[in-house]
Amino acid sequence: MDVLAQQLFNGLTVGSVYSLVALGLTLVYGILHIPNFAHGALYMVGGYVTLMAMALLGMPYFVAMAVSIVVVGAIAMLMERIVFHPLRHSPPIHDKIAAIGILLFLEALVQFIWGAEYRAMSTPFADTVSFLGITVTWQRVMIIVAAVIAMLLLQLFLKKTMVGSAIVAMSQNREGAFLVGINANRVAMLTFFISGALAAIAASIASPINLVYPGMGHLVILKAFVIIIIGGMGSVPGAIVGGYILGFSESLGATFISSAYSDLIAFLLLVIILTIRPQGLFVKKGAH
Amino acid sequence: MLKLRDVSVRYGMYEALADVSLSVAEGELVVLLGANGAGKSTIFRTISGLNKPTQGEVTLHKKSIGGRSASRLVKMGIGHCPEGRKLFPQMSVFENLKMGAYAVRRNKKATSDVLAQVYELFPILKDKQKENAGSLSGGQQQMLAIGRSLMSRPKVVLFDEPSIGLAPLITKQVFDVIEEINKQGTTVLLAEQNANAALRIADRGYVIENGRIVIEALGNSCWKMMKFEKPILVRN
Numbered sequence: 001m002d003v004l005a006q007q008l009f010n011g012l013t014v015g016s017v018y019s020l021v022a023l024g025l026t027l028v029y030g031i032l033h034i035p036n037f038a039h040g041a042l043y044m045v046g047g048y049v050t051l052m053a054m055a056l057l058g059m060p061y062f063v064a065m066a067v068s069i070v071v072v073g074a075i076a077m078l079m080e081r082i083v084f085h086p087l088r089h090s091p092p093i094h095d096k097i098a099a100i101g102i103l104l105f106l107e108a109l110v111q112f113i114w115g116a117e118y119r120a121m122s123t124p125f126a127d128t129v130s131f132l133g134i135t136v137t138w139q140r141v142m143i144i145v146a147a148v149i150a151m152l153l154l155q156l157f158l159k160k161t162m163v164g165s166a167i168v169a170m171s172q173n174r175e176g177a178f179l180v181g182i183n184a185n186r187v188a189m190l191t192f193f194i195s196g197a198l199a200a201i202a203a204s205i206a207s208p209i210n211l212v213y214p215g216m217g218h219l220v221i222l223k224a225f226v227i228i229i230i231g232g233m234g235s236v237p238g239a240i241v242g243g244y245i246l247g248f249s250e251s252l253g254a255t256f257i258s259s260a261y262s263d264l265i266a267f268l269l270l271v272i273i274l275t276i277r278p279q280g281l282f283v284k285k286g287a288h
Numbered sequence: 289m290l291k292l293r294d295v296s297v298r299y300g301m302y303e304a305l306a307d308v309s310l311s312v313a314e315g316e317l318v319v320l321l322g323a324n325g326a327g328k329s330t331i332f333r334t335i336s337g338l339n340k341p342t343q344g345e346v347t348l349h350k351k352s353i354g355g356r357s358a359s360r361l362v363k364m365g366i367g368h369c370p371e372g373r374k375l376f377p378q379m380s381v382f383e384n385l386k387m388g389a390y391a392v393r394r395n396k397k398a399t400s401d402v403l404a405q406v407y408e409l410f411p412i413l414k415d416k417q418k419e420n421a422g423s424l425s426g427g428q429q430q431m432l433a434i435g436r437s438l439m440s441r442p443k444v445v446l447f448d449e450p451s452i453g454l455a456p457l458i459t460k461q462v463f464d465v466i467e468e469i470n471k472q473g474t475t476v477l478l479a480e481q482n483a484n485a486a487l488r489i490a491d492r493g494y495v496i497e498n499g500r501i502v503i504e505a506l507g508n509s510c511w512k513m514m515k516f517e518k519p520i521l522v523r524n
Contacts, residue, residue: 169376176374181362181391
């Protein structure tokens with residue numbers, strides 16, 4: 001029973017990080033129809049900025065995280081202006097090629113500046129806590145709390161503000177959004193900023209329990225794509241629920257099947273969803 | 289008030305509009321008639337900034353507006369109720385109407401006044417204000433699309449085939465409301481295939497065929513000319 005509780009908690013931790021990354025990816029896809037393969041690189045840069053702000057500038061953990069949110073958000077916005085905006089009337093394949101180009105560029109740049117070695121990120125939440133028969137570090141508790149707060153704030157922003165509603169409107173009907181006076185450029189930049197900020201938060205909270213290295217975004221972005229396919233491309237609730245489904249499946253699969261297969265589970269889920277419900281769990285048939 | 293002078297629009301090699309000239313005076317209700325694919329929607333999209341004219345000039349109050357962004361044109365007073373409605377299906381009726389006032393959102397008092405007027409024109413929208421737009425019937429969705437296009441308090445509003453797919457009773461209700469909107473002082477440009485109903489409420493009419501204006505006349509004369517020259521449009 002304790003093992004099950006421990007694994008459920010691990011699933012919740014991993015799922016929280018996955019959901020945050022997938023949220024950024026699905027926002028950009030839902031609104032701008034860009035499958036941003038470079039999102040994994042934003043996650044990686046987020047980890048590095050937090051780490052370096054702490055290590056080189058001596059900033060406290062949460063201040064470093066705030067700096068990372070602003071820096072990665074700004075990089076994502078620049079990415080939209082410099083690369084994706086000029087390609088908006090090009091065939092869709094151009095966006096995909098450009099995204100892969102940005103991914104390779106950012107990875108090479110980070111490797112050039114900080115090298116390729118694996119680095120550990122310190123945290124003020126390294127102590128452990130025991131409850132319900134399980135023992136976890138405070139960092140894992142913080143991951144869940146921070147992710148839930150970030151998701152709630154995002155939901156509040158999208159639901160309760162006019163600017164947030166403009167993003168939702170644009171995801172539901174692009175032309176309708178133009179006709180009520182929504183500025184497409186501003187929405188595109190803001191969406192990219194939020195997407196980058198979410199990647200930075202995810203990387204900053206996950207890095208203390210993993211490691212920081214130039215390739216740290218590879219598997220995360222692959223899984224984020226699996227999640228948004230499970231939840232439905234462009235669906236915000238789909239990304240959140242999909243992230244937790246994957247987190248729990250991996251965690252329980254690693255315990256009750258084999259930890260060697262934990263990464264395989266994501267792709268097994270992908271095959272199952274594509275076979276029985278290709279549009280995803282939260283998107284109606286033919287919506288995209 | 290609103291003028292198109294020798295406007296052409298090309299989609300690649302295809303010429304969707306060729307030297308279209310038309311005008312709508314302040315307070316007028318002008319109807320644009322034509323079959324499917326004649327170019328009515330392209331004219332509307334060009335006026336509201338969704339398409340850029342390849343040549344010619346679009347002016348509003350003698351100011352050139354051709355090529356400006358749709359969001360800018362909403363602020364300048366152009367409302368567009370598009371073909372296919374283009375609603376936000378997972379937003380409530382109230383949220384759709386609220387988004388209609390996005391361009392003028394800082395003026396909260398005016399927005400709530402217009403909202404009250406829209407609910408007066410379409411009481412059903414008030415009853416269903418919490419329901420998702422996607423769950424409404426076709427007629428109710430059309431009413432919502434019309435209501436949303438009025439929320440920015442436009443000086444001129446473009447209605448693109450508002451009767452399409454609607455039952456005759458609802459069509460009559462929609463045309464009555466469009467006439468009422470015009471009587472309240474809003475300039476209206478209406479694109480229709482339903483010549484009978486449209487010309488009944490119009491001051492003037494244009495007929496468009498293959499991207500060219502082929503008839504321009506007052507409401508009654510337009511009807512008579514069409515009966516002889518374009519009987520296929522009058523039959524419906």
